[in-house]
Amino acid sequence: MKIGVYPGCSLTGSARDYNESVFALAKAFDIELVQVPDWNCCGATAAHNLNRELSLSLPARILATAEKNGLDEILVPCAACYSRLIVTQHELKKNPELKNRINEIIGMDYRGTTKLINVIEWIDASIIPNLEGKITKPFDYKVACYYGCLMVRPNKVLNYDRAEDPQTMDIVMEKIGAHALYFPFKTECCGAGLSVSRTDTVSKLSGKIIEDAVHRGADTLIVACPMCHSNLDMRRPDINKYWKSDFKLPVMYVTQAIGLAIGLTPKEVGLQRHFVKVNIS
Amino acid sequence: MARIGVFVCHCGENISATVDCGKVAETVGKLKHVAFSTDYKYMCSDPGQTLIKDAIKEHKLTGIVVSACSPRMHEPTFRKAAAEAGLNPFLCEMANLREHCSWVHEKNEMTTDKAIDLVRILIEKVKINSALQPIRVPVTKTALVVGGGIAGIQSALDIANTGHKVILVERSPSIGGHMSQLSETFPTLDCSQCILTPRMVEVAQHPNITLYTYAEVESLDGFIGNFTVKIRKKAKSIYEKDCTGCGLCTTKCPQKKIPNEFEEGLGFRPAIYVPFPQAVPNKPVIDREHCTYYLKGKCKVCEIVCPTKAIRFDQPDEVIEVKIGAIVIATGFDIKRSNFFPEYGFGKYKDVIDGLQFERLASASGPTSGAILRPSDGQVPKNIVFVACAGSRDPAKGIAYCSKICCMYTAKHAMLYKHKVHEGKAHVFYMDIRSAGKNYDEFVRRAIEEDYVNYIRGRVSTIYERDGKLIVKGVDTLLGAQPVEIVADMVVLATAGVANPGAEELAQKLHVSYDSHKFFAEAHPKLKPVETNTAGIFLAGACQNPKDIPDSVSQASGAAVKVAALFSQSELTREPLVAYVNRTSPPMYSTCVGCFLCQSVCPYQAIEHEDFKTRDGKIIKTVAKINEGLCQGCGTCVALCRSKSIDLHGYSNNQVYTEVVALLNDY
Amino acid sequence: MSHSEHSIERDSLAYAIEKHVEVHAQKCYQCGKCSAGCPVAEEMDLPPSLVMRLLQTEKSSNDDKVLRSESIWLCLTCEMCLSRCPMEIDIPSMMDYLRQRSRSEKKVNPKMKNIVSFHKAFLHSIQYTGRLFELGLILDYKRQSLKLTQDMMLAPKMISNGKLHFIPELLKDMPHITKIFKKTIVEGGSK
Numbered sequence A: 001m002k003i004g005v006y007p008g009c010s011l012t013g014s015a016r017d018y019n020e021s022v023f024a025l026a027k028a029f030d031i032e033l034v035q036v037p038d039w040n041c042c043g044a045t046a047a048h049n050l051n052r053e054l055s056l057s058l059p060a061r062i063l064a065t066a067e068k069n070g071l072d073e074i075l076v077p078c079a080a081c082y083s084r085l086i087v088t089q090h091e092l093k094k095n096p097e098l099k100n101r102i103n104e105i106i107g108m109d110y111r112g113t114t115k116l117i118n119v120i121e122w123i124d125a126s127i128i129p130n131l132e133g134k135i136t137k138p139f140d141y142k143v144a145c146y147y148g149c150l151m152v153r154p155n156k157v158l159n160y161d162r163a164e165d166p167q168t169m170d171i172v173m174e175k176i177g178a179h180a181l182y183f184p185f186k187t188e189c190c191g192a193g194l195s196v197s198r199t200d201t202v203s204k205l206s207g208k209i210i211e212d213a214v215h216r217g218a219d220t221l222i223v224a225c226p227m228c229h230s231n232l233d234m235r236r237p238d239i240n241k242y243w244k245s246d247f248k249l250p251v252m253y254v255t256q257a258i259g260l261a262i263g264l265t266p267k268e269v270g271l272q273r274h275f276v277k278v279n280i281s
Numbered sequence B: 001m002a003r004i005g006v007f008v009c010h011c012g013e014n015i016s017a018t019v020d021c022g023k024v025a026e027t028v029g030k031l032k033h034v035a036f037s038t039d040y041k042y043m044c045s046d047p048g049q050t051l052i053k054d055a056i057k058e059h060k061l062t063g064i065v066v067s068a069c070s071p072r073m074h075e076p077t078f079r080k081a082a083a084e085a086g087l088n089p090f091l092c093e094m095a096n097l098r099e100h101c102s103w104v105h106e107k108n109e110m111t112t113d114k115a116i117d118l119v120r121i122l123i124e125k126v127k128i129n130s131a132l133q134p135i136r137v138p139v140t141k142t143a144l145v146v147g148g149g150i151a152g153i154q155s156a157l158d159i160a161n162t163g164h165k166v167i168l169v170e171r172s173p174s175i176g177g178h179m180s181q182l183s184e185t186f187p188t189l190d191c192s193q194c195i196l197t198p199r200m201v202e203v204a205q206h207p208n209i210t211l212y213t214y215a216e217v218e219s220l221d222g223f224i225g226n227f228t229v230k231i232r233k234k235a236k237s238i239y240e241k242d243c244t245g246c247g248l249c250t251t252k253c254p255q256k257k258i259p260n261e262f263e264e265g266l267g268f269r270p271a272i273y274v275p276f277p278q279a280v281p282n283k284p285v286i287d288r289e290h291c292t293y294y295l296k297g298k299c300k301v302c303e304i305v306c307p308t309k310a311i312r313f314d315q316p317d318e319v320i321e322v323k324i325g326a327i328v329i330a331t332g333f334d335i336k337r338s339n340f341f342p343e344y345g346f347g348k349y350k351d352v353i354d355g356l357q358f359e360r361l362a363s364a365s366g367p368t369s370g371a372i373l374r375p376s377d378g379q380v381p382k383n384i385v386f387v388a389c390a391g392s393r394d395p396a397k398g399i400a401y402c403s404k405i406c407c408m409y410t411a412k413h414a415m416l417y418k419h420k421v422h423e424g425k426a427h428v429f430y431m432d433i434r435s436a437g438k439n440y441d442e443f444v445r446r447a448i449e450e451d452y453v454n455y456i457r458g459r460v461s462t463i464y465e466r467d468g469k470l471i472v473k474g475v476d477t478l479l480g481a482q483p484v485e486i487v488a489d490m491v492v493l494a495t496a497g498v499a500n501p502g503a504e505e506l507a508q509k510l511h512v513s514y515d516s517h518k519f520f521a522e523a524h525p526k527l528k529p530v531e532t533n534t535a536g537i538f539l540a541g542a543c544q545n546p547k548d549i550p551d552s553v554s555q556a557s558g559a560a561v562k563v564a565a566l567f568s569q570s571e572l573t574r575e576p577l578v579a580y581v582n583r584t585s586p587p588m589y590s591t592c593v594g595c596f597l598c599q600s601v602c603p604y605q606a607i608e609h610e611d612f613k614t615r616d617g618k619i620i621k622t623v624a625k626i627n628e629g630l631c632q633g634c635g636t637c638v639a640l641c642r643s644k645s646i647d648l649h650g651y652s653n654n655q656v657y658t659e660v661v662a663l664l665n666d667y
Numbered sequence C: 001m002s003h004s005e006h007s008i009e010r011d012s013l014a015y016a017i018e019k020h021v022e023v024h025a026q027k028c029y030q031c032g033k034c035s036a037g038c039p040v041a042e043e044m045d046l047p048p049s050l051v052m053r054l055l056q057t058e059k060s061s062n063d064d065k066v067l068r069s070e071s072i073w074l075c076l077t078c079e080m081c082l083s084r085c086p087m088e089i090d091i092p093s094m095m096d097y098l099r100q101r102s103r104s105e106k107k108v109n110p111k112m113k114n115i116v117s118f119h120k121a122f123l124h125s126i127q128y129t130g131r132l133f134e135l136g137l138i139l140d141y142k143r144q145s146l147k148l149t150q151d152m153m154l155a156p157k158m159i160s161n162g163k164l165h166f167i168p169e170l171l172k173d174m175p176h177i178t179k180i181f182k183k184t185i186v187e188g189g190s191k
């Protein structure tokens, strides 16, 4: 099986671990991931904060490139990129005038035909159905699934799961043997875009999420977004300082958990790259 | 020879601003057979009507065309004036120069020309109009009341007390409705059961009231004064005459864990049950969905223990047909349950309850005997949060309208809580306090000033659980939108009041209109709030929109008066604009060939059979006949009849054809 | 012409918002649910519902307060407010618009300059390489904001975890990216 993929910048840098686990999973399930050729950054928070047209043009270039290369379906593992791409599709569909303007800027013929799928949808469609007999080490841990903002909001645009108390990731985790805890902070914001410029804010918000998961007895947080991961993992010293505590709760990508369950080594799924040590294998 | 009079009205300036009324009168005045023509500022005024009456007499008019506003507005006025002057009212026609001409066109010659045309065609029509007599129909002086909540009870009693018969149909095993579930009632805090129960008993004992509980309306035919209703009496599985209401069966039934509807799921009941101790009638029914015998084929414990052998497992549903003259719909309302709210946990938290559940907790006859105990662990909540507008005024996820009753009952709940848990803290999140009503705002102020209920102006964003407590994240908008977090033991959602499930279906059965929220629709929002669009069917209580007890009762009495007024007439008259099948002399009798295609298309079931017989009773011919009481004059049969045997009084083929021809001809 | 266009002041910020991002400020009935759920409301000088209220007044002094607020820069675009607003008011899109207006009118709150700097540094990075060059971004941002200490602490560990590149990955078709930036940022004047 072959499917397009848009990794996005984080997956080639600070979220290499995520990238490795996604590709390792794909390989284990015989899925060929074809990168969108010569892809660019989606523009992230910065673009839509500063310039609307730019924030639509950058994703439009990616999507038009995918269309040109016949990639009807692309997997976007990063929830933030996913959000930018799908919001762009939505905006340009709603407003044909704007679409023409953006096409003029990028000098390409964006049509909006690509189907975008997030990592859980991909897992649901391509991994879960083929899981039988593959689980060698059931992921027998108590997990708090953290969806963050961008996987479920704005719900009317994404049309995925439900905005309050989403379940898709929990279900996936249960399928590999985990016990998904009731976790009300599932969709609270980690601070995302202010990561660098307002570290204290991020420490506070991310800290609340970690504190609650620890309080509920989670062995690990499960995430599907590199932004969330870097705030919850890489920023842990800041969080611990802000909260005057020593939270050791690891933060794993959903793909890493599945990888371990089917017998991949911690290294194959990039666990050694985490800041907070993962005592799960 | 026809002598027609034309009366052109200016309607103030409504018509004359764009139509040259003088010219219209003058032009049509010259037409053949027009004996009199004039224009006047207000034809509907007293002098205007006098002008018409005088002209009819003076010029011996045989027909008139009043060229004014819409017939819907003033046809009755002018027909009455014609009748007073000795002219058959159906020889008066109205040309609508306002809605059909002046209001929709610019002022110019063409507009005046169109007005002339509109008058002209009616002059031609009225020439061949025939004098018609109104139809008289009898009135069946029995009323049907659907729904036995406080509104239905009040309506039934009021009608019965005027000496007329009432049939009260209630879907559940007992009458009483939501009021029977309430603890104490605002704004006086008197016990709901105490004021309701006597009325329920009165219904049961009233000689003029027949009560069918566990029953529903199956279908309705007919029209005002002459309805026929089919009522399905669901099998109660007991023989009521023998049952003494001893209740032995209910104590021995092995099915004990069925969520109790009356207790809003906070308690359980057996499969054979009386919904609550004061129920009327106070006799059990078997809930066949949960009864072991119906599920598994054995048990019959109740049958064994019943001292009077009243249990009937094989009892079938029974459908009865009754004739009635008027209907009061009083099927009440419902509320959204706590499992509806996404951000408040989708009903996941046991201690997030709705208003009716709180009523049951606060009720002396409820599952906790009136003690406020939280469902999860039976503890007394020390900190309680009430959330107003939960789903109301929320177009995104709930309903756009204000449910009207929840501000008041929330204040009541907070007060009841404070009266029972003195050391407890009560918080109310609200957006506005809507407490218009006699002694209502004073009631809310008492909650705040005397019972120290903490009112916080702002909506709650989310509720979640931690360590057995509920964290309520709200905001105080009066403090510049300051976030407020309350760690609560219990949360009560004042959930939106919505239409009863099944209301839409009932509305369709009864042929009455309903609004987009599935509440029954009144005929006019201001002037006909008790009537529906269907003559003879009235509304009472919360089936129209959420309302409190005083409003429900007032409307119920209003509906009763409407019914009584209807029943005070021995017969009803109605316009004779109905279809008729022609009759000729024997041996033809009629050109009707008896195909009865018309019968299959008539939406009002108005077509009957008529047999022509020889002297010794042999049928020679069967033809169609229209029941004038049922026919609504829609004309569907006329269009369909292949032998052209049906025509419509007042709008005959010939009349309509004449109008068209007049329009095509120059004058 | 719609009813609302008749009655709204044509030079107000509310009008501009209605036109550009289809957010109708008067729909907000001040329930405060947005502020109740906003993760950064406590840090904002104007929680989201207050921003809505100021806009509703259509007074230029209040519009000015909004454009000079810290809130518009603290907003994380987490979409919580929109997802729970009973009137479905798209505050996040409105915030995007307000930020751009605030910059173009040179009304950015001085305390928020470093947030703007970060966004700018981020865009710089992709303007010159097509993709985000994280090390470059951190250095660039530190230069702009003069906040040297903070994130430099992270860099060594990032490097040892293999999470930081020393050399940016360059797109093949860089001229294309340059062109896109020229047509949006440069010509749009939001550099």
Ligand SMILES: Cc1cc2nc3c(=O)[nH]c(=O)nc-3n(C[C@H](O)[C@H](O)[C@H](O)COP(=O)(O)OP(=O)(O)OC[C@H]3O[C@@H](n4cnc5c(N)ncnc54)[C@H](O)[C@@H]3O)c2cc1C
Pocket: B146, B147, B148, B149, B150, B151, B152, B169, B170, B171, B172, B174, B175, B176, B177, B178, B179, B182, B184, B185, B186, B187, B215, B216, B217, B330, B331, B332, B333, B334, B335, B355, B356, B359, B405, B409, B412, B500, B502, B506, B540, B541, B542, B543, B547, B548, B549, B550, B552
């Ligand atoms: C939590 C709460 C607290 C309240 N507190 C107060 C208070 O303190 N004071 C006050 O004045 N008001 C109060 N109210 C409002 C009060 O409950 C209503 O005003 C009242 O119940 C309306 O009476 P009703 O007869 O119109 O409707 P209902 O009480 O709903 O009765 C309708 C009846 O019709 C029956 N029915 C439904 N459909 C059919 C059908 N198809 N066929 C046959 N029968 C049918 C139902 O079974 C029911 O018996 C409160 C409401 C709530 C939700």
Ligand code: SF4
Pocket: B252, B253, B254, B255, B270, B271, B272, B286, B290, B291, B292, B293, B294, B299, B300, B301, B302, B303
């Ligand atoms: S037969 Fe049904 S109703 Fe009777 S006792 Fe058994 S379970 Fe209860």
Ligand code: SF4
Pocket: B388, B389, B390, B392, B393, B401, B402, B403, B404, B405, B406, B407, B408, B432, B433, B434, B494
């Ligand atoms: S009555 Fe009060 S609580 Fe109920 S919807 Fe109206 S304003 Fe909200």
Ligand code: SF4
Pocket: C027, C028, C029, C030, C031, C032, C033, C034, C035, C048, C049, C052, C081, C084, C085, C086, C087, C088, C089, C091
């Ligand atoms: S939630 Fe919506 S309606 Fe309520 S204050 Fe915020 S923007 Fe206004």
Ligand code: SF4
Pocket: C034, C037, C038, C039, C040, C041, C048, C074, C075, C076, C077, C078, C079, C080, C081, C082, C091, C092, C095
């Ligand atoms: S989008 Fe912005 S204003 Fe809305 S809740 Fe998130 S941070 Fe607050």
